[in-house]
Amino acid sequence: MKSLAELAAIKARMQDKVAIREGSGNIRVVVGMATCGIAAGARPVLSAFVEAVNAADLVDKVTVTQTGCIGICQYEPVVEIFEDGKDKVTYVKMTAEKAKRVVHEHLKNGMVVEEFTIGNK
Numbered sequence: 760m761k762s763l764a765e766l767a768a769i770k771a772r773m774q775d776k777v778a779i780r781e782g783s784g785n786i787r788v789v790v791g792m793a794t795c796g797i798a799a800g801a802r803p804v805l806s807a808f809v810e811a812v813n814a815a816d817l818v819d820k821v822t823v824t825q826t827g828c829i830g831i832c833q834y835e836p837v838v839e840i841f842e843d844g845k846d847k848v849t850y851v852k853m854t855a856e857k858a859k860r861v862v863h864e865h866l867k868n869g870m871v872v873e874e875f876t877i878g879n880k
Contacts, residue, residue, distance in 0.1 A: 789838065837849065
């Protein structure tokens with residue numbers, strides 16, 4: 760970093776990613792980021808959710824956060840989705856590609872991707 764303007768540009772680029780992780784949307788995506796989740800690939804899954812939610816223009820509706828151990832390590836990476844007035848949906852063995860599909864089908868169009876849920880494993 761060589762100037763204040765460069766710092767301001769970095770801040771502007773990162774603002775959306777920070778806002779989505781501190782948001783107040785009625786849909787909350789929670790990625791398990793304990794040691795087991797990270798070892799199984801949760802970090803790219805978290806990044807994929809943040810990027811896909813931004814790309815789908817869902818920042819005002821969806822908050823992406825992380826948590827510690829969810830307790831089902833054999834299914835990591837695990838993602839839980841909480842929506843007001845609906846049952847929690849638990850997605851398991853997630854990948855960045857699966858995350859993009861969940862954003863498009865579940866978060867944007869309201870259709871749970873059943874094949875990725877814990878009930879189908």
